[in-house]
Amino acid sequence: MRILIRDQRSGHSAYHPIENDELIAIETGGSISDPDIDSIELFPSAVILNDDAGHASNSPDADARSWLQSWSQSGWDEFNRAFRKAQDILKTKGTQLVIRPSSSGMLSDAVCTLNWCTRGGGQDAMVLLDPMGWIVPSMMRDLEDHLDRIVELCQEMVAHRRVWGIIVRSISRNVDRGGTESCPLGSGDADGAMILSKLRPLIDACERTIVTDPSDILRIQPGASIES
Numbered sequence: 001m002r003i004l005i006r007d008q009r010s011g012h013s014a015y016h017p018i019e020n021d022e023l024i025a026i027e028t029g030g031s032i033s034d035p036d037i038d039s040i041e042l043f044p045s046a047v048i049l050n051d052d053a054g055h056a057s058n059s060p061d062a063d064a065r066s067w068l069q070s071w072s073q074s075g076w077d078e079f080n081r082a083f084r085k086a087q088d089i090l091k092t093k094g095t096q097l098v099i100r101p102s103s104s105g106m107l108s109d110a111v112c113t114l115n116w117c118t119r120g121g122g123q124d125a126m127v128l129l130d131p132m133g134w135i136v137p138s139m140m141r142d143l144e145d146h147l148d149r150i151v152e153l154c155q156e157m158v159a160h161r162r163v164w165g166i167i168v169r170s171i172s173r174n175v176d177r178g179g180t181e182s183c184p185l186g187s188g189d190a191d192g193a194m195i196l197s198k199l200r201p202l203i204d205a206c207e208r209t210i211v212t213d214p215s216d217i218l219r220i221q222p223g224a225s226i227e228s
Contacts, residue, residue, distance in 0.1 A: 001203060003217060004165070004210045011039070015048070015210060018217055024208075025098065032082045032099070032106075035089070043095045046164065048128055049086060051079075051105030079106045080121030087125075098164045100128040103136050104179075110134060110153035117162040129154050129206070130167040131199060132190070137173050137180060143190055147198040158205045165208030168199055168220055184213040185220075196220065 004015045004024055013027035023044040030036030031052035040047065087097045099122070101107030107116060107127075116122040131150045139146050157163050170188035171180040185192030196203075196219065203209050203220065211217055 001206065002208050003220065004208055005214065005217065006167070006210050006212050010041075013048075015044075015046075027100070032079060032086055035086045037086070037089060037093075043090075043093045046096045046098050046126075047090055047093075048098045048100050051099055051101050051107040075106070076121065083122060083125065096126065096164075098126045098128050100130055100133070100167075102130065102133040108134070110150045114153045114156055117157060118160045122162075125162060126164040127157065127162055128164050128167065128210075129157070129202065130169075131202075132169055132171050132180075132182075132195065133167070135171060135180065135190075140173070140189065144194060144198065147195070151198055151202055154202055155205065158202070163206055165210055166199070166202050166206045167210045167212065168196065168203065168216065169212045170195055182212055185216050192219070 003018050005018055006013050006015050006027070008014070009023075012029065014023055015025040015027070016022055017024065023042070025044050025046035025048055026040060027048040027050075028036040028039055029050075030039075031050045033052060035047075035049050037047070083097075083099070090097045099107070101113045103109070107113040110131075113127060117125050117127055131147060131154065134150060135143065135146065154163070154166075168185070170183050170185050170190045170192050172183050172188040172190075173179075174181045185196060209220060211220060
């Protein structure tokens with residue numbers, strides 16, 4: 001397992017080892033539908049894009065028309081075309097495209113992500129797993145059960161060699177936005193020790209583990225305790 005940390009650098013999310021500042025990957029904040037590749041000055045070995053399909057809102061309730069359209073076959077065809085285009089562009093730059101699925105994108109859960117990257121249009125795609133990014137507030141009550149299912153499905157993605165790495169983090173409810181926001185394992189509305197216990201099989205199986213806060217570097221080491 002190689003531990004990377006994600007922090008902000010020149011307007012992008014930079015992924016680098018905990019030992020040094022070597023740039024391993026950049027997350028532009030762009031998506032498959034709008035990759036924002038022109039903003040990258042120096043291309044690392046991987047560029048990470050989210051799976052946003054161009055919805056006007058992160059909530060299907062607030063943007064039902066575009067969400068229903070994206071879930072149709074034509075929506076998937078459009079997503080696959082955008083994926084191929086971004087992949088081809090990055091190949092000319094000598095870098096690898098990595099997709100980070102989320103609850104607000106086309107790959108909105110582990111089931112559809114597994115189907116897409118093993119049987120659908122993404123059979124040669126690499127994904128950055130972010131299990132807590134699939135969790136929405138309504139799932140918090142049964143979080144342990146949801147994580148069990150997510151881990152089971154993600155292990156299949158690992159077996160198919162479709163996983164670039166895994167992000168390990170906690171989340172807290174954002175009451176104003178009706179969603180969640182990222183936070184360290186030692187804080188938030190979810191039990192960090194439980195999250196780490198559930199994700200441990202994936203952490204051990206993935207080549208790269210990414211933390212979003214320096215305080216989590218020691219926490220993800222086997223046998224470490226988690227304190228708020």
